[in-house]
Amino acid sequence: MESNQGASASDQKQDIKASEEVPTKEHLEDLRGKDKAAELLQNANQTVLVSPEDNARILRKIDLTILPIMLAVYFLQQLDKSTLSYASVFGLVDDAHLGGQDYSWLGSIVYVAQLVMQPIVAYFLVKLPTGRFAAVMVLCWGIVLSCMAVAKDFKGLLATRFFLGCFEASVAPTFIAITQMWWRRSEQTNRNAAWLAVSSRGVVGHIHSSVLHSYQIIFLACGLLTVLFSAVVFLFMPDSPVDAKFLNDQDKLLAVERLRDNQMGVVSTEWKWEHVTESLLDLKTWFWFSLIFSISIPSGGITTFGPLIVNSFGFDSFKTILLNIPFGAVQIIATMGGAALATYFKRKGPVLVLLCIPPIVGSVILLCIPHEQTHRGPLLVGYYLISVYPGISPLIYSWSSQNTAGETKKKTTTAVLFIGQSAGNVRLLPFDSLILFIVLAVLIALTTLHLMILNKKHASRRVAVGKSAVVIDRSMMNVQERTANDEDADGSDGLPSKAFDDETDLKNEDFIFVY
Template identity: 55%
Template sequence: MADNSKPAAYDAAETIEHVDATPSRQQHHHHHEEHASKDKAADVLEDAGHSAILTPENNARVLRLIDWRILPIVLGIYFLQALDKATLAYGSVFGLVTTAHLHGQQYSWLGAVVYLAQLVCQPIVAYTLVKVPLGKFLGVTVFCWGAVLSAMAAAKSFPSLLVCRMLLGAFEAGVAPAFISLTQMWYRRREQPVRLGAWYAMNGITNMFGSLLSWGLGHISSATLAPYQIIFLFFGLLTVVFSAVVLIFMPDSPIDAKFLKGEDKLVAVERLRLNQQGIKNDVWKWDHVKEAVFDPKTWLWFAMLFSISVPSGGISTFGPLIIKGFGYDQFTTILFNMPFGAVQLIATMGGAYVAMVWKLKSPVLMFLSIPPIIGCVMLLVLPHDASHRGPLLVGYYLISVYPGITPLIYSWQAANTAGETKKKITTAIMIVGQSAGNVLGPNLYTTDEAPLYRRGLISNLVLFIVLIILYAIQILILKIQNHKHEKTRESLGKTAKVVDKSMLAVKTPSDEDLEVKTTANVLDRSLQDITDWQNEDFVYVY
């Protein structure tokens, strides 16, 4: 029978049954290793000597403080990243292909090389995110890619454009992993889908406002600069300016946040303890790496993101050209790309909200995968002539539901992985899948296949169907792993079935909850920086 009143500062892998009354050098060394491997939030609780009592009022107040400080910066960064990636598609409409003498697969490779660079950089990103303060990392990253985009205005040939796009990909490689890490670090599992959806939905805002801005910038007549050069320069300098905002205002973690004072910091820690995922630790753990690699969940997240990113990479690069193929001029094409952004925004935020209400992600993912299947079929079957422009646009807008899928896969993974190093490695492997899909995606479309793009659309159709199968397999694996944890809890004398409080709304505490918890009973397994496999109290969510 386990003694549940015991402080959880013992090693995750073994319980020490006998301790000599006289501390030895070996015990001191063991304690030092234990302390180093613990989550940084454990130090905050040790210094305070107690934990906060979570109430609906203080939870709502601290969540509001976090949202107001973190979300505007995150939304700004992702808006600019999505905008900076989309500049290639806007540039293609305003003469980039002709001016730079692009032919064959060259334009496709300008789309793909960004993701190739991101793929290569993921191992470095995973290690850096464990070791480097998150706020500083984001500030420097944003500055570097803004500078590269500004310099891209001077590129007038395929080789120079390729180098710029490759550097752009390298500097943007850490943004999505950093944001997934940030969401795990600041928000309860219940809150994560909407926050992840919010920053990813900036892709939709970009498609609306980016198209409008590009439409306006494209009308500027300059004796020295082509319209596409003006677009690159404007968005690049805007990004450089915003990097200063990130460096000044973005905190590194809830533990270092100056805007959380006194008891509010303890409330922030208490909120996150319920996740059983840890908050922040800068110790790299090779056993976490091994577990991430051998966990079948990891490779299913990889397969899911690869499967959604092939169509995503193709459509985001060739979307405006697909619309142009319906028989519209360049300015009408840009304007008709705006509803794509609106549909994307509704699908992303709507899907995230439903996932939060249902406390389930897999059924929402399955539902979001159906409209793109219908849209692909419509574009493949309908004749591409003037009389079918309306239905063709409907088909294109149905496909544009797909961006709601990616952030839900992100949050599904984020909610089901624990341990600082394992979280970063799992995210890195997942983003490698996404990058590989985004490299392949644009290359399945070629300008030679205009206006039908049959090869690209058929491959997209198949992958949307594959996604539904992958969701079903992942649900099965999560159910098996939950069953294993139930058996372990039972063998330790704990309750087999536990309530996952991280997925529930915060309720008014009972008299038992109102008792002040001292350090001895608050340093539970949630702050030991152990993985979801090692922590029998971890509950997987579907």
């Protein structure tokens, strides 16, 4: 909804406004080094007000256009990751003469590749159009997966798996970048959880062919499906709200303006080394690294050895498979439920600690109760309690992304985050998992304390420059709360001066840290 400077106060109170007026031309005269959103708003030369109706309409368009593509791509990635397991069942191990640690290396090499690629992905996400970059990465990993069908030995499989990891390394960082540039902070947690909750736990049938082995058909089918879907990504995934084809000119302004309170900008293609330096020296960055590293270590072991743990309770193979089905259901409930709680209470730290409690209790049960048939019930309860852990990673992703501003700093911090995740994907025993879940809870408490201290420092800086010490974080409000806040506001506060200046979270005193 548009309104000129002469709009009445009563009309303005009916709008959910990201600002009282757009930045002046004097403020945005020099756009070099600033966000593209600043240029879009300057060229519009008008006040942009976002009504509840407009907000709902724009959000619906974004959800229906962007989110389905993200869900499909992540589903394909999970399907591609499972192809090695399926292939091993259908004769790959024997035909490729895999022995010793060969099969284990084929799984691990993907994470090595992802670790190596993160800095490169971070640079490309700043310099290249996001939608086009995502499409090319999907295309390349589909081609590589298809090429696995012609790999005849360990070396060939290792090479293709390495390149598969290189191209798949871009998926999660790209999705976090997309989430940051399209949704308000109050909306981001549920969107991150949605695509992370997608998991392909389907069954691949045995396909007979006189020319190809079944595992070759698996590689080709999944790879070619991925290649085909890359065209969908290329055609329908926009690079940013500034140039989205599914939005008209006015809707682009609304889509950008609704993000003003994030204080995170939208998109910039200038790589700033000072942002890299700040990210690497920022204590928060290493909290995110430690958090994701701590949860990735036990999750890797649980994912790998989960069926073996159930089998050790005295169940046969068929029942073991059936009893792992609830494990996946609990994962989805924990992921979406944790995100819903964090969104409702506007707090990540307490919800993360809450999600750590069931795995800790479950680990204790598995350690203390003998793995005998007479104790199957309690042991299964312990196993299912551990399965709450997947709800932790999406909240760490959101916690990190919502507390980082500045285009280059956002991408650098995300790279460090996923380096930690890749490094943490090793196998450990339940005892080690118990210790790490406890360590994780302690790290969450320390991170929360650090963010609270940063908010106090920013409050002092605002007072020093003549601003109010107390700032209401509208970016974390839902529609009803924003409406009430607009009705109570006296309109005396000016615009956040650095919302689209590509300033980092530590440099922008108006930035509010979410704990």
